[in-house]
Amino acid sequence: MLAEAATHVRLAFPDPWLRQYSVKANDVPAVIAAVASHGFGANVVSSGEWAAARKAGLPNDRITLEGIGKTPGDLRAAARAAREGRPLRWVAIESPEEAAALATIVRRQRGVRLDVLYRLNPDVVPETLAGLAVGAGASKFGMTETELASAIEAGGGPDGLLRPRGIHLHVGSQLGAVDAWRDAVRRALAVAALWRGSIESFDTLDVGGGFPVFEAGVPAPTPARFARELPQLVEVVPPDRRPTRLAVEPGRFLVARAGWLVARVLHVRDRGGRQVVLDAGMTELVRPALYGARHPILPLTSLGKSLDDGPTPSLAPVTASPAAFEPTRVEGPICESTDSLGVHDLPPLRRGDLVAIADAGAYAASQSSTYNGRPRPPQVLLDSRRGLTLGRRRLA
């Protein structure tokens, strides 16, 4: 599934596009390595994610650092790597203050210049959940054009220690349509063209991620559908002002479908309808509690009997009589009422039965917490050649 998704993105954004996997979706080194084997670099937001990308075997020149929460330590590490002759591909700057701080750090390294992008807030209305609409004008992410100009100046201008290479953009996650993305890319191309006039090195546009993964039956634009918007957007930019280096940084689309969260039934009750409580919930998969995201749930066993003989959960109908399925409210085990996974059609269940929660390869384990004193979930990888391997052990 991961290979299929990676191929889809590669065909939509073929070379010379730079494809940077957004590691925040799933930061297990073996997963990063699997994505990288399909022609992807890594996009990281912290020294921790950077270390995971290195552990996956990626060299710094295939890694980009962005994020609103970069610490002075992260910035120092980026400057140090450049001084040691193994610079990151670029660092994306979030504010004039951050540009000034990084310039000061780089100055201390003597003789070092760092390639940087500047993150634009595109001020659009992304077709997604409010919590994922980071390209909205009021969001905390990215800069206005005025702030961006101040940031370039704080980085030392065209010949500064921060070498301005272009614009970084991310419209939002789970984009349900291409319209806001198209508006944002148009805006970013215009801003980049303006700067290209005075800064020769300003040659890059990174359009971010956001390709959606919805439940079966919910229409979703594919990466190819997004890519189809690009020629007409680039065409109107004068040829000598167009970016010559384009990048994309998807996360969810590459890994969400490849991951399943397996949970066991703890309690079955009648609450004016059937209710089951699982042993996995918001500590392993916070998205439903955080912003009402919906993940399909498939039964693996019913009353102790297996429903699927295959090695992975199958979307094919299970062998229990469909008549036996009934709407079931599925709850998590955490001491919070919002720890709920919604209503799903499930067969008869009893304590100990297993279910598989779908689309859990992205923003599940990477957002896990130890709330209620629970250990973080282990991650097991299934590969057609290597069989089952432990990607990350259970962490207390």
Ligand SMILES: Cc1ncc(COP(=O)(O)O)c(C=O)c1O
């Ligand atoms: C800057 C940036 N790029 C890329 C991504 C990846 O987004 P997605 O997983 O929706 O493709 C994110 C996700 O939050 C992001 O913030």
